[in-house]
Amino acid sequence: AQSVTQPDIHITVSEGASLELRCNYSYGATPYLFWYVQSPGQGLQLLLKYFSGDTLVQGIKGFEAEFKRSQSSFNLRKPSVHWSDAAEYFCAVGWREYGNKLVFGAGTILRVKS
Amino acid sequence: KAGVTQTPRYLIKTRGQQVTLSCSPISGHRSVSWYQQTPGQGLQFLFEYFSETQRNKGNFPGRFSGRQFSNSRSEMNVSTLELGDSALYLCASSSGQGAGDTEAFFGQGTRLTVV
Numbered sequence: 616a617q618s619v620t621q622p623d624i625h626i627t628v629s630e631g632a633s634l635e636l637r638c639n640y641s642y643g644a645t646p647y648l649f650w651y652v653q654s655p656g657q658g659l660q661l662l663l664k665y666f667s668g669d670t671l672v673q674g675i676k677g678f679e680a681e682f683k684r685s686q687s688s689f690n691l692r693k694p695s696v697h698w699s700d701a702a703e704y705f706c707a708v709g710w711r712e713y714g715n716k717l718v719f720g721a722g723t724i725l726r727v728k729s
Numbered sequence: 730k731a732g733v734t735q736t737p738r739y740l741i742k743t744r745g746q747q748v749t750l751s752c753s754p755i756s757g758h759r760s761v762s763w764y765q766q767t768p769g770q771g772l773q774f775l776f777e778y779f780s781e782t783q784r785n786k787g788n789f790p791g792r793f794s795g796r797q798f799s800n801s802r803s804e805m806n807v808s809t810l811e812l813g814d815s816a817l818y819l820c821a822s823s824s825g826q827g828a829g830d831t832e833a834f835f836g837q838g839t840r841l842t843v844v
Contacts, residue, residue: 647829649832656817658836664832667829705772709828711829715785715825715826715828717821
């Protein structure tokens with residue numbers, strides 16, 4: 616069965632510090648990978664996506680993610696966090712045989728200390 | 730270009746009632762997917778419609794149903810509401826046939842409260 620794991624429910628970082636959010640998936644050799652961000656009570660905004668090619672992808676707001684097939688991981692990183700990055704972050708995975716269906720991780724709530 | 734529009738934004742219903750939620754995708758998008766978001770279960774896939782046909786369905790009871798019209802607008806219906814149906818319901822639209830074709834754009838959701 617398809618599953619996506621985000622092992623960290625909450626993460627707190629100081630403003631200006633670096634950030635890494637972890638994501639692992641199971642099932643299938645060819646996943647399509649996404650990171651979304653959600654502010655309270657709002658919809659989801661896409662940060663970045665990986666379909667194929669270069670395994671290091673750049674996204675909006677200074678975020679990047681690296682796909683490591685051997686580890687079934689797609690971790691999100693940012694070198695310097697801003698207070699406005701505080702939100703909930705979701706990793707999502709799709710597979711060719713399931714159309715546009717996405718399976719989401721449980722989410723990681725990011726708190727930023729000033 | 731208008732985004733994904735979900736109506737209404739907020740709903741309060743009583744147990745046992747039924748409810749219909751609406752989603753208007755981005756113009757030209759033929760795929761609409763629905764997700765339920767709750768604090769306990771997170772984001773769960775309900776179903777996807779593509780060109781008026783249901784292509785995928787999540788693990789939800791038959792009380793949850795949907796349809797898509799020829800203009801790609803979609804509705805989701807929940808009958809015999811239960812307290813556990815209280816959730817944020819999100820709609821996503823895509824222009825491609827699969828997740829690897831293009832990204833999904835999400836609406837702001839409908840917050841359903843069942844009392």
